[in-house]
Amino acid sequence: MYVVEVDEEMVVLDAGQMIPEDDMLGIDVVIPDISYLVQNRDRVKAVILSHGHEDHTGAIPYVISKLQAPVYGSKLTMGLVEETLKMKNIENKVKLKVVSPGGNIKAGKMKIEFFRVNHSIPDCLGVAIQTPQGYVVYTGDFKIDQTPPDRKFSDVGRMTDYGKKGVLCLLSDSTNAEVPGTTPSEKETEAGIKDVFRDAPGRVIVSTYASNVYRIQQVIDSAAESNRKLAIVGDSMKKVIEISQRLNYLRVPKLIISVEEISKYNGEDVAVLCSGTQGEPVSALHRMAKGSDRQLSILPKDTVIISASPSPGNEKSIGRVVDYLYKLGAEVVHSDKRVNVSGMVQEELMFMLNLMKPRHFVPIQGEFRMQFAHAELALTTGVHRERIHMLDNGDVLQLQGKNATKASKVPAGNVLIDGLGIGDVGNIVLRDRRLLSKDGILVVVVTLNKKTNAFVSGPDIISRGFVYVRESEELLEEAKKKVTDTLNECMSENVNEWSSLKSNVREVLSRFLYDKTKRRPMILPIIMEV
Template sequence: MSKQENTSKVRVFALGGLGETGKNMYVVEVNDEMIVLDAGQMIPEDDMLGVDIVIADISYLVQNQERVKGIILSHGHAEHCGALPYVLKKLQVPVYGTKLTMGLIEDDLKTHHLLKKTEIKIVSPGDRVKIGNVKAEFFRVSHSIPDCIGVAIDTPQGYVVYTGDFKFDQTPADRKFADTGRMTEYGKKGVLCLLSDSTNAELPGTTPSEKVTEPGIKAVFREALGRVIVSTPSSNVYRIQQAMDAARETNRKVAVVGEAMKKVINISKRLGYLRVPKNLMINVDELANHKGEKIAVLTAGSQGEPTSALHRMAKGTDRQLSIMPKDTVIISAIPTPGKEKSIGRVVDFLYKVGAEVVHSDKDVNVSGHASQEELMLMLNLMKPRHFVPVQGEFRMQIAHGNLAQTTGVHPERVHLLQNGEVLQLEEKNATKSTKVPAGNVLVDGLGIGDVGNIVLRDRRLLSKDGILVVVVTLNKKANTFVSGPDIISRGFVYVRESEELLDEAKQKVTETLRECMNDNVNEWSSLKSNVRDVLSRYLFDQTKRRPMILPIIMEV
């Protein structure tokens, strides 16, 4: 790479991200060749009713697929690689990632019949590769899952560096350190633009090491009088290792509940990222053969997800396992914003059963994302000319941008990227002149993008006050009712206790239709809208509710 004059074109943009800013898929374009950084899935917002996951709009990539040279995955979390199958269905390009990352996504690709046709490139930190004509180098970072990398893309104007999710862990559980040496070197050679993780940019200080939870978890295992149940994100291999080690030390057998966690344990064991002591694991149905104080259970559900085994175990509705008095439950996870209440609900259930609960406790919990001091360290190592805060919510990116300024990045070279905004980088200045198609695509069942505003608006209406279907068969020639009107409601009122209301409503429909027929108003649309108006007004008067009203008028 060189800093001398050049005419290279370097562009950076985000393709998707809920909220006000891109965050789960970035693209770096060097002289018309595109490298995709991560392909994450997002959890739908509360008002995206019935939606399973949200992914980025990749129509720009599809339209320009000959220019897309590869996808690089920074690590194995779903927020960073969960959209991969959806992308690969439309775009056949090589995928780069470390051994564990690729191991974790293989299953997903198999399910989508994509494994065989996908060119998978397993890379290691320190590797340099050429993707198209673009040179990229991977460097190790620390996070809450092993085998995480950042990427330095070598452009004629300097490096474009993407950190992925990271923190500076000075006592990493696997003794593999973030490669500050390489980072320093990028900084020396010249970083044109740094894209850095903003998740904890509002938190002062330094995020503790993954290691800090080790004594906390061991202490709980030692002191627990009965079973210990550890709930942690299924991908947190470090935490799983700590729980297994604690179980071994306290002579407990370990059972795992939940397919996702079983999968992660199998893969990371097979690939050498998890040491599972011999004779430690038992099946859930063997638990009954052991005393409580000889048992530990590993499970997910640490965000209080109502569909999780932990939630069911707490409520006593799980087929395999119920929480009992004397059980000790460790909830080892940082609450995702918005999940505080559902976690609280599970904790309440657990207490109600009589279990001990260790939660929101610094001894068993630690974030995987860098706090302000570490973010400034990254900025100081890289000394970027331009800075793009990535990940996190808009306000966190704002906070990160402010931090960058305190480390000396010029305010005009801090760029917040909304979805689709293209940052065109030159050494001296940068412009945001163009936009590419971008945004969020909702996945519901097999449908990708077919649930849009109209469907969501209807679901919201239906969820609030239900629906009322009015059916009537008319003989318009004879001006008579052949059958009905009948009213069927769902989600509106409890029908058995509202007979009077619904009878009266039926009466209103009959009157309205009679009047229309007498006045010779007999276009479908007028009949329907009259029925809808009269009924809507009547029901609102009587109940102050506004159910969706669906008049169906059949003709014979």
């Protein structure tokens, strides 16, 4: 999510969600912190979505009700967002407005123009915001595809025009800035997927992002050409296919079967297309590989295609899934340009820089090392080093006249969503979850006589995830003695406040258990009065 402010008015560019990292235990979705926007909601004139991928639209249901601003995007993007809003029962609370490449809108006093770019989903838009000092251009995700599946090309002419008119600042994606060369065309991916379908001796299982509409079409076409029936796994995948078909972005012949019908066909006559619950590519496949999926499991002779580039930080989890698949005897096709292409690699990034000729440049998205690589590419195209700005979350770049300065930061960061809770899981809760997953928990229960302040029962110790009780009776007996001694000492010193008693028990027991086991379980003292 990025925000452009011109005078007293704001425009929000994209509102995506992030797949939780491995250490975010129990978290379903990560969205941006919009507290700054909420504080200035009257100044927010529009939310503009560049394309329909979840990492650019997934936060809309969570944030738009707090902003009350209209949402603009292409026809397919708005169709996907509308379905997401219906699932949350808030579709009537948001104004969704469709815009087209080459069109423009007025958001407050700002004029905003749209130009077509190619990506792995149709209807992608770049955004150009007019300011008194020149255009601020946001590319969204893009690639330069000479043979796009829908024959709708990136509008290089309009991009060139912006460069001639004067681009004050370019915001361009950095995800693949470390990758040399150019991106192969989607046509090459289509041919590669068809080759795999044709040569596979058994079932073909394809895992991809639910919103990767071009890839879905290629899988459907490959299944039809190889005379295979196709089963769809994942509610998000089914919804995207239904919406894209209704809006004429997908052609689906009569080859779809239910998952229950797969067993009626020989392996060479069936294929499966799947994604995860949030549209991510691997979780459904992970369940199949682990044998925990109620409907499907991986069989020897299956060919599995993972047609998705791992997002930064997610490489390990995908690697584990691939290992499971190989152990089950499947043939796995992954990290292969035959079945997946992305975009925004070095030659394309430099091409965009050369077209736009920006006065200032901000590399966005990706890890810091990718943004740094993008900055180095900008230097080679003639952008002055002092006009390349590396920004962290919350940084504000102020452009005024010929000067560019970093202003004070605004509140920014991640909001974690767990079930129905939005933002109620913070660093402390995550720390506790990590501690529980690593060293377990020890519950100490003591009963106190309310009148005499004497301990009438306990201490009883309950262990979960720390040690197996039957094999550690001696350790736990020593622990009980430590607790008893600590409580007696407190009472002899007239220390009878519950908080002090609990703190002393926790401290003594933690030190004792670490000396004995080199582990630090969470210790939860409970004192009951009778």
